[in-house]
Amino acid sequence: MTALNFAIPGGIGAILAGLMFALLKGDRKSAVDMVVHVFLAVVMAIFIAFLAAKAIENPGGFTEILVGGLLSGVLYSLVALGFVLIFKASGVFNYAQGAMVLVAGLALVRSLDFLTAKGVATIAAVPLAILFSGAVMALCAFVIEKWVLRPLLNQDGLTLFMSTIGATFVLEGLAQMIFGSGVYPLKLFPTDPMILLENVFPGGILVNKLDVWGGVIAGVLVATLAAFFQYTKTGRALRAVADDHAAAQSVGIPISWIWFIVWLVAGIVALVAATVWGTKLGVQFSITFLALKALPVLIIGGFTSVPGAIAGGLIVGAGEKLAELYLGEIIGGGIEYWFAYVLALAVLLVRPQGLFGEKIIERI
Amino acid sequence: MLYRETGQFKTSYTADMGIFPLRQDRNALLVLLAFAFVGVPLLAHFHIWPFGSEYLLRAILLPFLILSLAAIGVNILIGFCGQISLGSGAFMAVGAYMAYKFGTGMPEIGLPALPVLVSILLGGVCSALVGILFGIPSLRIKGLYLAVATLAAQFFFDWVFLRVAWFTNYAPSGSVSAPELSFFGWVVNEPVERYLLCLMFVTVFALIAKNLVRGNIGRQWMAIRDMDIAAELMGIRPFIAKLSAFAVSSFIVGVAGALWAFVYLGAWEPLAFSIDRSLQLLFMVIIGGLGSILGSFLGAGFILIVPIMLNLIPSELGVPLSTETISHLEFIIFGSLICFLLIKEPHGFARLVTLMKEKLRLWPFPY
Numbered sequence: 001m002t003a004l005n006f007a008i009p010g011g012i013g014a015i016l017a018g019l020m021f022a023l024l025k026g027d028r029k030s031a032v033d034m035v036v037h038v039f040l041a042v043v044m045a046i047f048i049a050f051l052a053a054k055a056i057e058n059p060g061g062f063t064e065i066l067v068g069g070l071l072s073g074v075l076y077s078l079v080a081l082g083f084v085l086i087f088k089a090s091g092v093f094n095y096a097q098g099a100m101v102l103v104a105g106l107a108l109v110r111s112l113d114f115l116t117a118k119g120v121a122t123i124a125a126v127p128l129a130i131l132f133s134g135a136v137m138a139l140c141a142f143v144i145e146k147w148v149l150r151p152l153l154n155q156d157g158l159t160l161f162m163s164t165i166g167a168t169f170v171l172e173g174l175a176q177m178i179f180g181s182g183v184y185p186l187k188l189f190p191t192d193p194m195i196l197l198e199n200v201f202p203g204g205i206l207v208n209k210l211d212v213w214g215g216v217i218a219g220v221l222v223a224t225l226a227a228f229f230q231y232t233k234t235g236r237a238l239r240a241v242a243d244d245h246a247a248a249q250s251v252g253i254p255i256s257w258i259w260f261i262v263w264l265v266a267g268i269v270a271l272v273a274a275t276v277w278g279t280k281l282g283v284q285f286s287i288t289f290l291a292l293k294a295l296p297v298l299i300i301g302g303f304t305s306v307p308g309a310i311a312g313g314l315i316v317g318a319g320e321k322l323a324e325l326y327l328g329e330i331i332g333g334g335i336e337y338w339f340a341y342v343l344a345l346a347v348l349l350v351r352p353q354g355l356f357g358e359k360i361i362e363r364i
Numbered sequence: 365m366l367y368r369e370t371g372q373f374k375t376s377y378t379a380d381m382g383i384f385p386l387r388q389d390r391n392a393l394l395v396l397l398a399f400a401f402v403g404v405p406l407l408a409h410f411h412i413w414p415f416g417s418e419y420l421l422r423a424i425l426l427p428f429l430i431l432s433l434a435a436i437g438v439n440i441l442i443g444f445c446g447q448i449s450l451g452s453g454a455f456m457a458v459g460a461y462m463a464y465k466f467g468t469g470m471p472e473i474g475l476p477a478l479p480v481l482v483s484i485l486l487g488g489v490c491s492a493l494v495g496i497l498f499g500i501p502s503l504r505i506k507g508l509y510l511a512v513a514t515l516a517a518q519f520f521f522d523w524v525f526l527r528v529a530w531f532t533n534y535a536p537s538g539s540v541s542a543p544e545l546s547f548f549g550w551v552v553n554e555p556v557e558r559y560l561l562c563l564m565f566v567t568v569f570a571l572i573a574k575n576l577v578r579g580n581i582g583r584q585w586m587a588i589r590d591m592d593i594a595a596e597l598m599g600i601r602p603f604i605a606k607l608s609a610f611a612v613s614s615f616i617v618g619v620a621g622a623l624w625a626f627v628y629l630g631a632w633e634p635l636a637f638s639i640d641r642s643l644q645l646l647f648m649v650i651i652g653g654l655g656s657i658l659g660s661f662l663g664a665g666f667i668l669i670v671p672i673m674l675n676l677i678p679s680e681l682g683v684p685l686s687t688e689t690i691s692h693l694e695f696i697i698f699g700s701l702i703c704f705l706l707i708k709e710p711h712g713f714a715r716l717v718t719l720m721k722e723k724l725r726l727w728p729f730p731y
Binding site: 093147148151152155157158159161162163165166167168169170171172173174176177181292295296298299303332333334335337338341342344345348349352362364 | 442448501504505506507508509511512513515516519520522523526527528591593594597639643646647650688689692693694695696698699700701702703706707710
């Protein structure tokens with residue numbers, strides 16, 4: 001049995017390694033590249049074989065972790081989506097996305113508290129609070145577009161990136177000064193655990209209802225965004241601007257209006273992320289670190305791809321949890337902290353544009 | 365009228381290639397160095413304003429010097445070679461912890477405790493090696509993608525120094541303290557001595573850095589920065605150029621990290637070298653001016669002093685504000701100032717200095 005336990009995953013691993021090598025072969029340029037690719041293919045194959053061995057050993061536990069990881073990965077995707085939207089439309093690498101989640105969350109939870117304290121029924125208070133925080137995000141989008149981005153038009157990416165870090169400081173300071181800087185619990189979704197697939201695995205698998213909600217919300221959000229980009233006039237204009245600023249401008253698309261819209265949409269994505277993350281962790285300052293968690297997701301999925309953000313989130317979420325459990329016992333706990341980044345580094349070495357990004361073409 | 369090259373004739377190639385072609389610049393630099401090396405210690409010795417208390421030396425000048433050194437290192441990588449790195453904090457940490465390991469000895473491999481100077485430099489060498497390792501992705505990826513990739517170094521080393529007890533000599537609290545700072549019998553203890561020590565390091569490394577970026581290798585870096593494909597076609601090897609920039613930059617940053625830990629902090633934990641430090645260094649080189657050694661100093665001074673001023677102003681004016689509000693206000697003002705400066709002068713303070721010199725040359729008859 002033990003021999004079989006290792007033979008099957010070993011076989012799978014070898015086939016996978018071969019496949020990966022074959023896949024990468026077309027893209028290969030030099031001997032160094034080849035060594036890197038073979039090394040990465042072998043490492044990944046070993047990792048997958050190792051996971052397969054664990055999965056055969058305890059299918060229920062493995063699935064539980066995998067599903068938990070995938071669902072928490074969706075929550076990373078929610079933050080990453082905001083980055084992708086802004087990067088696609090304006091080429092700005094928006095460090096402030098995490099701060100925007102904080103602003104949205106604080107506005108939401110504080111206005112909700114305020115309304116409930118005034119005696120407004122929850123059913124009316126929630127939409128009102130959401131409207132209010134949506135308005136706050138619109139204000140943020142307007143101010144950032146007008147006072148930070150427009151004067152910096154045509155600067156290089158690094159300068160724009162630094163200016164969004166500046167904006168991050170301002171947003172964090174202002175939001176905490178206006179709305180307070182404590183930890184505010186948010187109760188919009190149920191957070192109790194539930195048991196799924198009881199008839200497939202003995203004892204079923206345990207997942208948190210909030211994570212399931214997060215998955216559903218992310219699905220709805222992506223569908224809405226896709227529809228918005230595909231079927232509305234503004235959406236078409238957004239795609240045009242993402243393709244080529246100058247060309248879009250020359251056919252009469254008002255570019256600063258479009259950028260405002262993009263930041264607004266990113267703000268609303270941040271609001272959605274804030275509802276889920278706020279329920280999970282409570283709305284507090286540390287929520288801004290989500291921005292740093294979302295970066296490897298972006299790298300893996302590609303800076304310019306909405307489906308990539310989702311796929312990247314799933315890969316990071318699942319990989320992180322599995323690595324923490326199975327690798328963590330070998331090399332020490334807490335590797336969740338950097339595992340996503342190392343994974344992203346490995347992906348970059350093979351595909352510099354990420355899994356779903358547009359191919360980077362350079363000319364002289 | 366006062367600042368122009370009229371009448372200053374170059375009679376040798378050496379003079380023609382000088383770092384500061386103008387006599388006025390040379391004199392100004394000499395005065396500045398003399399003041400830094402002799403004037404400041406004298407003022408501090410006799411407790412003359414503003415060196416009456418040790419505060420200025422200990423809390424402003426010392427971190428200013430060390431962070432300027434780190435900013436020079438970062439500037440070599442970002443400003444001269446165009447490889448954006450967000451992992452500078454990690455390279456500082458590697459320098460600090462490896463210098464600590466060398467300074468306290470490694471009995472496992474039979475290495476005795478080395479002298480402080482040697483361990484600081486060896487810390488820099490280790491940092492350079494790590495820099496080369498994490499610089500390898502730069503051969504394939506560029507720009508902001510690379511920036512995010514270097515974050516991997518930041519998070520990985522944060523974790524390593526927190527979790528791997530070997531680096532902290534199995535200290536239960538995870539915090540370590542520097543060995544005695546003794547240089548050839550000179551024991552550095554007083555703030556003035558610490559200041560002088562850092563000043564020497566900064567002077568030497570600034571001179572080395574300035575000469576490196578003027579020389580062959582520096583020109584290769586700049587060619588890579590301006591357009592790497594074109595540089596490659598001209599016969600510059602990107603492999604050598606990019607990795608050497610990573611090595612030199614990480615070496616300087618690592619030495620700065622070791623100084624930061626040994627001379628400024630004395631006792632430290634991994635939090636001293638977090639992502640915030642990396643961002644702070646990035647701000648310094650951008651606000652100071654990319655591709656300028658002088659800019660590194662200006663940026664370091666600005667980024668270091670503004671938060672301190674913002675912190676002091678309300679209490680000096682007697683405005684009754686809670687510490688929390690002050691810290692939030694600090695965030696807001698600092699952030700807006702960054703945005704303002706980036707909008708008004710995207711090329712940083714160094715550019716302002718250049719413009720000022722141009723103006724000064726024509727003054728007072730700008731026709």
